[in-house]
Amino acid sequence: MNETLHKALSVAVMKILRPLVGVVLRHGMAYGTFAELARKVYVDKAFEQMAEAGERPSDSGVSALTGLTRKETKRLREQDELDDEASSQRYNRAIRVISGWTSDADYLDAKGSPRVLPLEGEQGSFASLVRQYSGDIPSVAMLKVLESGETVEVTAAGVRLLARAYVPVATPLDKVSILGSDVAELIATIAHNLQDGEDNPYFQRKVSNVLVHPDAVAAFQEWSNARSQALLEEYHEFLSAHEIDPDADTDVEPRYIAVGIYFSDYRPGSEES
Incomplete structure (x- = not known):
């Protein structure tokens, strides 16, 4: 990896980690636990990438790819997956x-x-x-x-x-699950565009403005929430109309399709910015 790309990737990772670490710190996760999870994911993804490249995955190969020892690689490979x-x-x-x-x-x-x-x-x-x-x-x-x-x-x-969208209120475990699934999907979309974007880019856009008057934020949030909800309902109608019948279409492998919309209100000095 050249120095320029390494620096850009490091900056991107730091931006991702800042709000994420803010969440895990507030919920009492120590650095040791976070680091162990990172090592586990490194090993799992290295095995996946070696297999996708047509190579025979091995503890030695993954050790060389990740920088972890072979003993550590074997231990993490044999570790059970977490399930939510x-x-x-x-x-x-x-x-x-x-x-x-x-x-x-x-x-x-x-x-x-x-x-x-x-x-x-x-x-x-x-x-x-x-x-x-x-x-x-x-x-x-x-x-x-x-x-x-x-x-x-x-x-x-x-x-x-009462509401046209479901967001857990009294179930913090489900909220944390949404953090994992929705953020992972957005990163996966960007990762796809980095690797295969020229042939089949996935749609990923945003609109933003750093000079919005504070008095306009609430009105824009209400307006954009309504427009976004209406658009998502249109998407749902299309996807529902094209679902397979699991009982009749037994020879068809279904695909998981998702389109997400988010709203952000970053204030100067906040951990997200």
């Missing part, structure tokens, strides 16, 4: 349920707004919505997830949607 599957599934299923509620005509009123749903029923109910969009999770369990996120409320008339 439960949080990821809960988050993804909640998103699918809300997206179905806001776009499927069976769950909309005459004005096209999400209607209040009866808890039970074969069609047009909260139970049928969950069954249709989240698989085999019980409707009572999904209701608990959405209530904990302050996304729905149960009234005498039925289940009412």
Whole structure:
């Protein structure tokens, strides 16, 4: 790696680490734990990259690639993977349920707004919505997830949607899971464009301005939130219309597709800037 590229990469890594380390410090993760996780990921990715390059992955080869000892490489290779599957599934299923509620005509009123749903029923109910969009999770369990996120409320008339997007409120473990999945997807998109961007670039853009008057921030945030939510709902409709049937399309390997939108309000001197 030449000196200019090494410096640019070092600066980029530092920018990524500053807000990330701020999060892990606030939640009590010591440097030793963080460093151990970094070593584990180094070893795992080195094995993956060697295999993708057509080489035979080995502890010796990975040791040479990462700078770790062969003993350390072997120990980390044999270490079990950490699993947050439960949080990821809960988050993804909640998103699918809300997206179905806001776009499927069976769950909309005459004005096209999400209607209040009866808890039970074969069609047009909260139970049928969950069954249709989240698989085999019980409707009572999904209701608990959405209530904990302050996304729905149960009234005498039925289940009412309070927010058109799911963000965990009372479930910090799920919020941390979102940090891992969403940031990883953005970095993976940029990494793809660095490596294969000329042949098949992934869309990755942002708009920003460093001279915005503070009095305009709240209005812009409200306006952009509404526009972004509407756009994401359009994306959901398209993706839902092109889903495979897992029971019928057994010979088709499904793809995971994601498009994300974020809002940032960086203040001078903040750890994110």
